[in-house]
Amino acid sequence: MVEQITKGDWRRFVQEGVLDNSRINERIRASWNHCRRLGVDPYNGKGTQMLSYDALQKRRRENSWLIELAEPFIKKLATMYHDSNVILLLVDREGYVLRMAGEELVKATASQINFTEGVKWTEEQVGTNAIGTALAIGEPIAINGMEHFSVASQTWGCSAAPIKDENGDVIGALDISSPFIPDYYQHVLATVVAAAYAIESMWQHRMKEEELELINLGLKEERGSDRSFILYNRNHQLVYASSAITNIPAAISELPTNHNKSPVYGKDSSEIIGHQITLTNQKKSPAFQGWNSSFQFQGVAGKSSTFQKVLERAKKAAEKDVTIHITGDTGTGKEVMAKSLHVCSKPDRPFVAVNCGAIPENLLESELFGYTGGAFTGAQRNGYEGKIVQANGGTLFLDEIGDISVKTQVALLRTLQEKKVVPIGGKKPIPVSFRLITATNKSLGGLVKKGQFREDLYYRIYVYPLHMPPLKNRLSDIPELVDYYFQKRNWQFTWRIEAIRALQSYHWPGNIRELFNVLEGIYTEYGEQSPEPSDVEAYIRQITPHERDVSFSGDLSTREQMEKEYIEKALKQHGGKASAAARQLGIPRSTFYRKLKKYELG
Numbered sequence: 001m002v003e004q005i006t007k008g009d010w011r012r013f014v015q016e017g018v019l020d021n022s023r024i025n026e027r028i029r030a031s032w033n034h035c036r037r038l039g040v041d042p043y044n045g046k047g048t049q050m051l052s053y054d055a056l057q058k059r060r061r062e063n064s065w066l067i068e069l070a071e072p073f074i075k076k077l078a079t080m081y082h083d084s085n086v087i088l089l090l091v092d093r094e095g096y097v098l099r100m101a102g103e104e105l106v107k108a109t110a111s112q113i114n115f116t117e118g119v120k121w122t123e124e125q126v127g128t129n130a131i132g133t134a135l136a137i138g139e140p141i142a143i144n145g146m147e148h149f150s151v152a153s154q155t156w157g158c159s160a161a162p163i164k165d166e167n168g169d170v171i172g173a174l175d176i177s178s179p180f181i182p183d184y185y186q187h188v189l190a191t192v193v194a195a196a197y198a199i200e201s202m203w204q205h206r207m208k209e210e211e212l213e214l215i216n217l218g219l220k221e222e223r224g225s226d227r228s229f230i231l232y233n234r235n236h237q238l239v240y241a242s243s244a245i246t247n248i249p250a251a252i253s254e255l256p257t258n259h260n261k262s263p264v265y266g267k268d269s270s271e272i273i274g275h276q277i278t279l280t281n282q283k284k285s286p287a288f289q290g291w292n293s294s295f296q297f298q299g300v301a302g303k304s305s306t307f308q309k310v311l312e313r314a315k316k317a318a319e320k321d322v323t324i325h326i327t328g329d330t331g332t333g334k335e336v337m338a339k340s341l342h343v344c345s346k347p348d349r350p351f352v353a354v355n356c357g358a359i360p361e362n363l364l365e366s367e368l369f370g371y372t373g374g375a376f377t378g379a380q381r382n383g384y385e386g387k388i389v390q391a392n393g394g395t396l397f398l399d400e401i402g403d404i405s406v407k408t409q410v411a412l413l414r415t416l417q418e419k420k421v422v423p424i425g426g427k428k429p430i431p432v433s434f435r436l437i438t439a440t441n442k443s444l445g446g447l448v449k450k451g452q453f454r455e456d457l458y459y460r461i462y463v464y465p466l467h468m469p470p471l472k473n474r475l476s477d478i479p480e481l482v483d484y485y486f487q488k489r490n491w492q493f494t495w496r497i498e499a500i501r502a503l504q505s506y507h508w509p510g511n512i513r514e515l516f517n518v519l520e521g522i523y524t525e526y527g528e529q530s531p532e533p534s535d536v537e538a539y540i541r542q543i544t545p546h547e548r549d550v551s552f553s554g555d556l557s558t559r560e561q562m563e564k565e566y567i568e569k570a571l572k573q574h575g576g577k578a579s580a581a582a583r584q585l586g587i588p589r590s591t592f593y594r595k596l597k598k599y600e601l602g
């Protein structure tokens, strides 16, 4: 049990720095020590930092929302405490008194110590006090009489509770103060806490509503345009980035020198609910083509950082005309990537693709190297030039390269070394020059170890590996992929966002191919009607082989994934330094750490 602190205790502390710990609450002791270290004058404690009329009005405008939400509580409590010698105060996050209500006599007493609207009432300014300490520790607290660090407030009894936003950051505080210490002060504290909690809940509810409004606005504004813009909420947190922005962290890092900020008004047009920044130097992206500087991806590039990294590497490979080996699970778009690499380096030359796994072994060799007329029974009379010759001057894409026999491996190696092809049954070598791109969903290295793939050929083709990530690692790209498929099929309707979210909560072992198959199947079943999320899940379960796992994670929302990605990138840009990354993204540090924990990035 903490005993009441006396004038003698206080004097000993301010004069000698000695304090009997059992006599004072731990929080208050810490605050006293803090004030002493800061050199706050214990013999004064009147307010000194006062806003001018104009500055106070400006601050009120900046906190108009907080005032609006708190006002009904302040009014109600003022009525309840009528004749109880109290005043009610609302302060902003920096401790400036925005609003004071209550009896005129009490207000007059308060003004004697400059405790008025516009004053800054923090620990640093006036010493330990309920408002300042509640703001500093982020918790409700009552400070009575001698517990105040400076004499000016030592007859007062005050109870304050911080008000926090949806991220848990303090945005202000509510306080009830009296020039006499009320003996029911515990009840007063409970009342303040309850009111602050109600204000917080209303704030969070409105914040969510506004966020949705901003997202809808962004979607509307983006429709049919390829503008690059970002929408921030009133707390300066990013809530929307248009799809023309393929690299959100890079775009954000350009903001200080290159932005054009405009207010965004809410539904009733009277209030600014956020702001929009138009980025002027972003590359415009034609629909469904991922531009990455000079690299033009021939499918949906999406915004995910996972795929952006792939495009970065692909761009380098396209520039250098190097031999590329693409890895990745089935349906991840290895062939789409091979075509993109070709288009970016030799668009007017042939692109010849051979799926080595799909052609019977005895036919693959002739398919690749060609044959002369009458080379074998069943051969075409005039012979066949073969895919390698067809690819001359352009790109040869050998899919499922891991499936070719050792005999064909030898022949291919010779062609690559000598840059010549000898057709089956022929003698005359044909000179060829082509860019080789190979792909497999197997581990080529593993096949070499097992002796199923020649090591010398491995080194010839495994020059620049490019890995296509599985769709489960780029779930945030699903809305764009769906959009793409709808346009490709010329379907003139859309699905509800919940149905798209259901798609995003599945792990897609068959990747993009499986996604398109599911869209096609659901269309057959539901036509132009948007399915419910449960319909999507039921359909996927129905078409999936029994032994397969069909769990739906219900994981992160698209916005959360987007947020996770830009946090990840900012961290990377700053070598893992959380404070620098938080600064770049304009996220308060405490919020940033909470997000790191949430997304398991810590």
Ligand SMILES: Nc1ncnc2c1ncn2[C@@H]1O[C@H](COP(=O)(O)OP(=O)(O)OP(=O)(O)O)[C@@H](O)[C@H]1O
Pocket (backbone or CB within 6 Å): 298, 299, 300, 301, 328, 329, 330, 331, 332, 333, 334, 335, 336, 337, 399, 441, 484, 512, 513, 516
């Ligand atoms: N980024 C993309 N944008 C649009 N469509 C894509 C994309 N990636 C893949 N697809 C489509 O998904 C299907 C599978 O792609 P692709 O054949 O390139 O995959 P893959 O990895 O080569 O598959 P496999 O290993 O089974 O041959 C194709 O219909 C392709 O058009």
